[in-house]
Amino acid sequence: MHGPDDSQYSIAELEQALTGIDRRVDPDRVRRIERELARRGAPPRARAERPPVARGEVWTERPAFTGNGREYFGIWIVNLLLTVVTLGFFLPWAHVRSRKYLYRHTHLGGHSFDYVAEPRRLLAGYLIVAALVGLYFAFSYLHPLLAFVVFAGFGLSIPWLLYKSIRFFLANSAYRNLRFRFEGTTGDSYIYYMVLPPLISLSLGLAAPWYEKVRREYFYDNVRYGSLRSSAMLDTRFFYIVLFGGALLVGLLSLLVAMALTPVSVALGGQGGGPGGEVQSMWAFLPTVPVYLLVFCFGIFAAIKLTDHCWNGTRFEAGDGDRAVQVTLRSRISGARYVWIVLQNVVLMVLTLGMFTPFAIVRLYRYRVSRVEVSGHGSLDDVIAVAEDDPDAVGESASEVFDLDFGF
Amino acid sequence: MHNLRGRTWGTRFYDGRSGRVVTARLHLPAHTPDLELVADADASVRTIPRGALRLEAALGSAARVARLDDGGRLEFEPGADLGPLEEAIGPGERPWLTRWERSLPLAVGSALALLLVVFLGFRFGVPMAAEGVAGRLNDDIRGALGRQTLRTLDRVAFEPSRMPSAERARIRRAFGDVVARLGDDAPESSLVFRKSRIGPNAMALPGDTIVLTDELVDLYDGDDPVLAVLLHELGHVRHRHALRAALHRASLTALVTFVLGDVVDVLSLAGALPTMLVETGYSRAFEREADTYALQGCAVSGLGAEALVTAFEGLLAETGSRGRGWLSTHPGLGERVERARTFLGTSSADPTAP
Numbered sequence: 001m002h003g004p005d006d007s008q009y010s011i012a013e014l015e016q017a018l019t020g021i022d023r024r025v026d027p028d029r030v031r032r033i034e035r036e037l038a039r040r041g042a043p044p045r046a047r048a049e050r051p052p053v054a055r056g057e058v059w060t061e062r063p064a065f066t067g068n069g070r071e072y073f074g075i076w077i078v079n080l081l082l083t084v085v086t087l088g089f090f091l092p093w094a095h096v097r098s099r100k101y102l103y104r105h106t107h108l109g110g111h112s113f114d115y116v117a118e119p120r121r122l123l124a125g126y127l128i129v130a131a132l133v134g135l136y137f138a139f140s141y142l143h144p145l146l147a148f149v150v151f152a153g154f155g156l157s158i159p160w161l162l163y164k165s166i167r168f169f170l171a172n173s174a175y176r177n178l179r180f181r182f183e184g185t186t187g188d189s190y191i192y193y194m195v196l197p198p199l200i201s202l203s204l205g206l207a208a209p210w211y212e213k214v215r216r217e218y219f220y221d222n223v224r225y226g227s228l229r230s231s232a233m234l235d236t237r238f239f240y241i242v243l244f245g246g247a248l249l250v251g252l253l254s255l256l257v258a259m260a261l262t263p264v265s266v267a268l269g270g271q272g273g274g275p276g277g278e279v280q281s282m283w284a285f286l287p288t289v290p291v292y293l294l295v296f297c298f299g300i301f302a303a304i305k306l307t308d309h310c311w312n313g314t315r316f317e318a319g320d321g322d323r324a325v326q327v328t329l330r331s332r333i334s335g336a337r338y339v340w341i342v343l344q345n346v347v348l349m350v351l352t353l354g355m356f357t358p359f360a361i362v363r364l365y366r367y368r369v370s371r372v373e374v375s376g377h378g379s380l381d382d383v384i385a386v387a388e389d390d391p392d393a394v395g396e397s398a399s400e401v402f403d404l405d406f407g408f
Numbered sequence: 409m410h411n412l413r414g415r416t417w418g419t420r421f422y423d424g425r426s427g428r429v430v431t432a433r434l435h436l437p438a439h440t441p442d443l444e445l446v447a448d449a450d451a452s453v454r455t456i457p458r459g460a461l462r463l464e465a466a467l468g469s470a471a472r473v474a475r476l477d478d479g480g481r482l483e484f485e486p487g488a489d490l491g492p493l494e495e496a497i498g499p500g501e502r503p504w505l506t507r508w509e510r511s512l513p514l515a516v517g518s519a520l521a522l523l524l525v526v527f528l529g530f531r532f533g534v535p536m537a538a539e540g541v542a543g544r545l546n547d548d549i550r551g552a553l554g555r556q557t558l559r560t561l562d563r564v565a566f567e568p569s570r571m572p573s574a575e576r577a578r579i580r581r582a583f584g585d586v587v588a589r590l591g592d593d594a595p596e597s598s599l600v601f602r603k604s605r606i607g608p609n610a611m612a613l614p615g616d617t618i619v620l621t622d623e624l625v626d627l628y629d630g631d632d633p634v635l636a637v638l639l640h641e642l643g644h645v646r647h648r649h650a651l652r653a654a655l656h657r658a659s660l661t662a663l664v665t666f667v668l669g670d671v672v673d674v675l676s677l678a679g680a681l682p683t684m685l686v687e688t689g690y691s692r693a694f695e696r697e698a699d700t701y702a703l704q705g706c707a708v709s710g711l712g713a714e715a716l717v718t719a720f721e722g723l724l725a726e727t728g729s730r731g732r733g734w735l736s737t738h739p740g741l742g743e744r745v746e747r748a749r750t751f752l753g754t755s756s757a758d759p760t761a762p
Contacts, residue, residue, distance in 0.1 A: 066469065066470075067468055067469075067470075068468075071468035071469065071509075071510075072468070073515060074508075074509035074510055074511075074512075074514075074515045075467070075468070075509045077515050077518045077519050077522065078505065078508050078509050078514075078515070078518055080518075080522055081518045081521055081522045081525070084522060084525050084526065084529070085525060097465075097467070100467055101467045101468055101470070104467055104468075104470035104471075104473075105468060105469070105470050111429065112470065112471065112483075114473070114481075137658060142549065142552050142553065142556065143552075143556075144556065175427075176422050176427040176428075176429060177422030177423070177424045177427065177479075177480070177481040178422075178424070178426075178427035226427055353523070355519060
């Protein structure tokens with residue numbers, strides 16, 4: 001450990017210390033104290049009372065999405081057809097095109113976002129992964145030991161692949177022709193995705209919400225745009241409330257529903273297993289349907305709420321003195337509304353044999369964008385000007401090839 | 409040649425280094441090879457060789473974008489007519505793709521074509537490819553596959569057979585006689601005996617191995633139904649069903665995961681169902697094919713098709729399975745008995761039938 005052990009100080013002392021430290025001189029120290037405060041659950045109000053780190057006008061922008069389902073449908077269906085006809089080789093081009101469509105129609109402060117990935121690089125990554133998977137399946141039929149070697153090799157490289165994927169995703173997301181970047185390290189990725197997960201099972205899952213929090217911090221703490229650096233202050237309690245509280249509620253509800261429906265299903269002829277272990281009637285599955293639905297809805301709800309929380313707890317800062325800037329995001333997604341949109345989408349997609357999918361994607365995306373607010377100290381032009389000062393801000397190579405969409 | 413007098417477009421220029429935006433006018437002179445970018449603020453001019461500017465494909469109603477070799481980005485006003493520029497520096501990547509995406513009839517046509525391609529692919533493409541590959545794999549690979557499969561099954565479903573060796577020898581001999589009577593056409597196969605933990609069963613593995621469980625033998629009074637079941641398995645061997653099923657599964661998984669990933673992503677719960685339905689559909693087709701082979705084999709070898717009917721009825725009594733239709737890997741046993749009876753009827757009415 002470096003620096004003083006913050007856990008020995010009281011909350012009041014830490015807050016006092018925080019006001020005395022210049023964030024620009026010792027950002028790590030400030031970050032550690034803020035972490036400690038968040039860990040102890042200091043009321044957010046107390047933290048918000050810190051003197052503003054940047055002067056200048058306060059501005060707020062709301063992003064706008066100008067795309068529509070009809071246009072996206074054309075792109076989506078052509079993508080899908082070409083992908084099927086080319087046996088998957090068009091996939092990288094399809095991926096880039098559809099993401100480009102969404103980004104280019106998303107505007108913030110009069111400028112659009114852009115996705116600038118090179119499909120050929122993506123293809124290389126896809127082919128490598130496909131070859132590994134193919135190798136694994138071939139070996140699993142022919143030579144289990146070799147299959148295990150491939151499997152283990154793949155498993156060992158997952159944190160690295162994740163790290164590469166996040167880098168790829170950010171390095172190819174651009175705003176005002178300036179790419180985002182990822183500053184996390186491979187080492188941290190191995191800690192979060194290889195060292196910690198087994199420990200979670202040792203804790204009998206009790207540490208799972210905590211793990212979810214630090215895992216997400218790996219991303220939200222390491223985003224960079226120009227000279228703007230992100231820092232995440234997430235609330236561990238929030239993760240416990242959403243994940244454990246929610247799971248408990250869903251468990252109780254499921255139990256009630258299953259108890260209420262079991263007599264119905266028995267009456268309708270679903271007696272469960274026959275002598276050969278065979279189910280006598282589809283009615284035996286009746287009680288599992290609403291339970292499955294509940295779990296599905298809860299999964300969506302928890303995921304969006306946690307993501308929402310992460311963006312709200314993330315702040316971008318750069319510069320010093322008069323040119324210091326700070327940018328924060330406010331995302332106010334209603335969990336119930338979000339789940340309702342997803343459910344409607346699923347029903348419509350099933351009824352249309354999947355043809356509603358592009359409309360569903362646009363609806364959900366538009367809703368998410370419409371709930372976001374970006375605000376900051378210092379004008380947006382200051383942010384850009386600050387970015388200009390930083391020679392490292394450019395030239396982050398787009399040499400990454402992996403984009404595996406691990407859910408960021 | 410209608411751009412003799414040159415053309416000018418309002419653009420926003422991002423240099424890619426600062427994130428700053430400069431409004432500028434892009435000028436395409438009529439008589440010089442280079443383009444000119446004139447900043448609105450100070451009228452400073454930047455010369456861009458034609459080859460250094462690349463138009464990107466239009467997407468929806470978003471502003472058109474052109475990229476400079478040095479990382480700069482030009483954004484045109486939405487709806488600007490870029491015809492002359494496209495003529496001068498090329499229309500950008502795959503302009504036909506944009507036309508296709510924007511046309512409603514073509515989009516609807518694409519949707520129909522997609523459904524047709526997917527249907528034809530499932531109906532004919534996957535089975536044909538699987539058959540082709542299964543026919544080309546050499547004996548070593550098929551043997552290795554078979555051994556590996558049997559090893560796995562021994563771990564999860566089977567124990568060593570408890571049947572007296574005399575009885576095993578008798579069945580082996582009887583089956584050998586039946587196969588000999590099928591003629592030169594009959595495939596090679598090796599018969600192994602196991603005790604089952606999953607009830608009476610017999611199965612054909614890749615590599616031409618047939619597994620017969622003690623429980624199945626105990627199910628019947630005589631050997632004839634057992635031999636009929638073995639003929640059914642020999643049908644699987646004859647048509648390389650085990651291998652083809654494995655290949656179906658692999659290609660379906662690949663297809664659903666990689667190609668339809670976009671659809672299935674949002675629908676993860678519904679995603680498994682189509683795969684399962686299609687897969688079990690193939691499997692039922694295989695069972696019917698094997699039944700047909702067994703029925704013909706029964707007739708040719710003199711075993712009589714009744715043996716297969718007896719075999720099915722025995723299984724029916726044991727498992728109590730009614731026709732379960734399309735979620736099942738096997739056709740309903742009732743349906744199979746019917747088919748066998750129909751076959752029995754036609755073959756007794758027409759003794760020359762196979």
